[in-house]
Amino acid sequence: MVIKVKPKYTAEQIRQVLADRVAKLDKAIISNFRYIGEKFVKNARENGNYTDRTGNLRSSIGYVILKNGAQVKENFRSVSGGKDGLNQAKQSAKDAAKAFPKGYVLIVVAGMDYAAAVESRGYDVISSSSTQAKEDLRVAIEGLKKRIDNVR
Structure with a gap:
């Protein structure tokens, strides 16, 4: 006896x-990282x-979000005319980004060399x-893990 099974999908x-699920997860990760940044x-x-x-x-404070090494979002802006700080923030984030060619990454910086x-x-x-x-x-990563675990 042979039973034939016909797939529904x-x-x-x-x-x-x-x-679609991967796209939703991608959007959720980036949204969480953006909020935190x-x-x-x-x-x-x-x-x-x-x-x-x-x-x-203050102008040297900012963040960048990377996905597989590519910049997805950033927040750098000059405060009280601090153009040097703005440039240093962008350069510091760019330098740090080189170490993260894969995955999702949130980099936060105070780029001025005297911040430390x-x-x-x-x-x-x-x-x-x-x-x-x-x-x-x-907390955000734990929440995402729970959402993934609950997907059936």
């Missing part, structure tokens, strides 16, 4: 469903407890914002 339909920049620029005489240090020195004197340039961003990323 074609291979192309299955591929399309999977491609924007929150990081806002907190770091507004809550830095130092005097920024030239605007360069300001932090070492007890001022908060990006340390508290970075700590918060790490926690936000952990």
Whole structure:
């Protein structure tokens, strides 16, 4: 006795469903990273407890999102005329991006070379914002994992 099974779906339909789910996941990851990056920049620029005489240090704070090494989104802007800071932020992010050719990456920076020195004197340039961003990323990734696990 031979039992014939006729599939309900074609291979192309299955591929399309999977491609749609991958696209939704991609959008969710980038959306989460963007939210976290924007929150990081806002907190770091507004809550830095130092005097920024030239605007360069606050202008050097920003983020970039990469997907497989390609830039997807960024937030860099000049604050109080700090053009040097803006350029340094972009260059720092570009240099850091070279180390991440695969996967999704959120890079946050304070690009001025003296940012670490300001932090070492007890001022908060990006340390508290970075700590918060790490926690936000952990929570976002856990949430995405749960959503994936619940897909049936």
